[in-house]
Amino acid sequence: xxxxxxxxxxxxxxxxxxxxxxxxxxxxxxxxxxxxxxxxxxxxxxxxxxxxxxxxxxxxxxxxxxxxxxxxxxxxxxxxxxxxxxxxxxxxxxxxxxxxxxxxxxxxxxxxxxxxxxxxxxxxxxxxxxxxxxxxxxxxxxxxxxxxxxxxxxxxxxxxxxxxxxxxxxxxxxxxxxxxxxxxxxxxxxxxxxxxxxxxxxxxxxxxxxxxxxxxxxxxxxxxxxxxxxxxxxxxxxxxxxxxxxxxxxxxx
Ligand code: PEP
Numbered sequence: 663x664x665x666x667x668x669x670x671x672x673x674x675x676x677x678x679x680x681x682x683x684x685x686x687x688x689x690x691x692x693x694x695x696x697x698x699x700x701x702x703x704x705x706x707x708x709x710x711x712x713x714x715x716x717x718x719x720x721x722x723x724x725x726x727x728x729x730x731x732x733x734x735x736x737x738x739x740x741x742x743x744x745x746x747x748x749x750x751x752x753x754x755x756x757x758x759x760x761x762x763x764x765x766x767x768x769x770x771x772x773x774x775x776x777x778x779x780x781x782x783x784x785x786x787x788x789x790x791x792x793x794x795x796x797x798x799x800x801x802x803x804x805x806x807x808x809x810x811x812x813x814x815x816x817x818x819x820x821x822x823x824x825x826x827x828x829x830x831x832x833x834x835x836x837x838x839x840x841x842x843x844x845x846x847x848x849x850x851x852x853x854x855x856x857x858x859x860x861x862x863x864x865x866x867x868x869x870x871x872x873x874x875x876x877x878x879x880x881x882x883x884x885x886x887x888x889x890x891x892x893x894x895x896x897x898x899x900x901x902x903x904x905x906x907x908x909x910x911x912x913x914x915x
Contacts, residue, residue, distance in 0.1 A: 664872045667828060667895040669703035669789060669910045670902025671757060671876075672710075681710045684719045687905035692724055692912070700895070700912050703727045703789075703847050704902075708743055715752050727755030727789065730763060733776040736819035745777075746782035757780060757897075759791045761816065761834045778815060782823050789897065791827045791876070792855075794837035802891060804833070808851065809858045817862050824863050829855060829873045830897040836877025838899055845886045845893075852892035875895050881910035888914050890915045 676684065685704065692702060705727040706714050713798075715726045732742035748756060758781060759774040772789075781788045792811040794804040808831065816827060831851050833843050843851075849888075852873045862869035875887050876897035887893055901907040 664870045664894055666700045666915055667703060667872050667874055667896045668700060668908070669705060669727060669755070669757075669828075669874065670908055671760070671893070671897055671899050672704070672706045672902060673729070673762070673899060674707060675903055676706060676710065676730075678710070681706055681714060683729075684903065684905055685714045686853070688908060689721055689724060690777035691905060691909045693721060695909065695913065697723060697912060700915060701725060702908075702912055705729050705757055705789075711753060712751055713835070725749070725754045726752065727757060728753050728786075729760065730785070731756050731758070731777060731781055733773055733780055735780065745780045745786050749784040749786055749847055754787060755789055755828070756786045756829055757791060759811070760787045761791060761793055761832060761837060765834075769813055774815040776820070778819070778827070779792070779823075782819070782826060784812050787826050787828060789830050789874070791830045791832050791897070793832040793837075793877070796814060799833065799835060805851065805854050808855065812855065812858060813862075813873060821863050821867055822860075825870065827871065829859075829871060830876050832876035833895060834877075838878070840878050842878040842880075842883050842887070843875070844894050845883075845890050848887050848893055853889065856892055878900065879911060881907050881914070884911045884914035 703725045718724045731745040765771045794807045798807045872894040874895045874897045879896045880901045
C-alpha cells in the first residue's frame, strides 16, 4: 500500500526561534491529536535540519527532509550541500526539482536526474517535483509536458530505485498564487502520471508510488483534493508555516 504523506516546504523562511516554535507546535499537536497513517515531513532550510530533527526526536510518523541537494558527491563546491552530508545528519527525504529551483537556478531535467541518483546512492528518498507552467496548461499540452519531466529525470532508474521515489505534481500556476487546481484537475494528472509510471515500471510499482499534490493547498481545500483516488497527500508551501494549518491539512484525509 502506498503511503499518505504531507510534506511541508518552508522554502527560505523561518529564523531559528521561529523554526523551533513551529516544530514544537507541530510535534505536540501530532502526538496529542493522535495522527495515524500519515507521514508528515518537515523540509526546513539547511541550518534548521539538525535542531528540527532533535525536536522531532523519536516521534513516529514525522520525518525530516531537505529542500535540495547537490549533484556533486563532495569537494570544492562552495555553498553546496551533498546528499552524503544530509544523510549523515539523519535526513530521510530530499525535495528535488521544485519549480523554483528549475526557474531561478536553471535546474533542468538532466541535472535533476543526476541529483536523484546522488540522493538515492546516499539512502535519501527523493520527493521529485514536476508540473507545468500556465502557458503549457493553456495550450493543453500539460500532460505530455509533465510526463516528459518524469521520463527524462527518472526513467533510467532501476525498478528498485524508482520504488523509493515520491512524486509531487505541482502545477506552477498554482504555487503560492492562491489559485488551486481543482480536485478533478489534480486527479486527472495524478492518474495520467500513475499510468505513465505503470507503462515503464509495471502496475505494482505504479500502485505503490505516492503522488502528492502541491499548489496553494490549504485546510479549506485539502479534504476535497485528498479524497481523490490517485492523490496521496500534499507538498505544502505557505500553509506549512502555520502549525494549525499544517496539522489541519494532515488531518484532511
Ligand atoms: C510549494 O512550494 O511546493 C507549494 C506548493 O507552495 P504553496 O503551497 O505555497 O503554493
